[in-house]
Amino acid sequence: MIFLRIATVMFYLSDLKGGFTAFPEMGVAARPRAGSAVFWYNLDRRQEERDARSLHGACPTSLGIKWVSNKWIRQGAQIWGKNCPLD
Numbered sequence: 531m532i533f534l535r536i537a538t539v540m541f542y543l544s545d546l547k548g549g550f551t552a553f554p555e556m557g558v559a560a561r562p563r564a565g566s567a568v569f570w571y572n573l574d575r576r577q578e579e580r581d582a583r584s585l586h587g588a589c590p591t592s593l594g595i596k597w598v599s600n601k602w603i604r605q606g607a608q609i610w611g612k613n614c615p616l617d
């Protein structure tokens with residue numbers, strides 16, 4: 531079974547200079563700031579194919595270390611992976 535990644539949330543955990551998250555297909559970049567987050571869809575509107583606009587990359591930092599945490603939102607992930615006890 532394939533679990534498609536529908537969307538991504540990237541949480542920025544540190545302040546730094548530089549280190550933008552760039553989306554070249556859209557011509558935009560997110561500036562990292564501790565406590566902020568960026569959200570994007572990975573699939574097209576029909577949720578059938580990867581949206582090329584979701585291509586992203588990290589720009590180099592000029593001061594500091596970039597710490598992030600990601601949450602991947604997947605279609606059906608773990609829905610049948612473990613039985614939940616019914617009390």
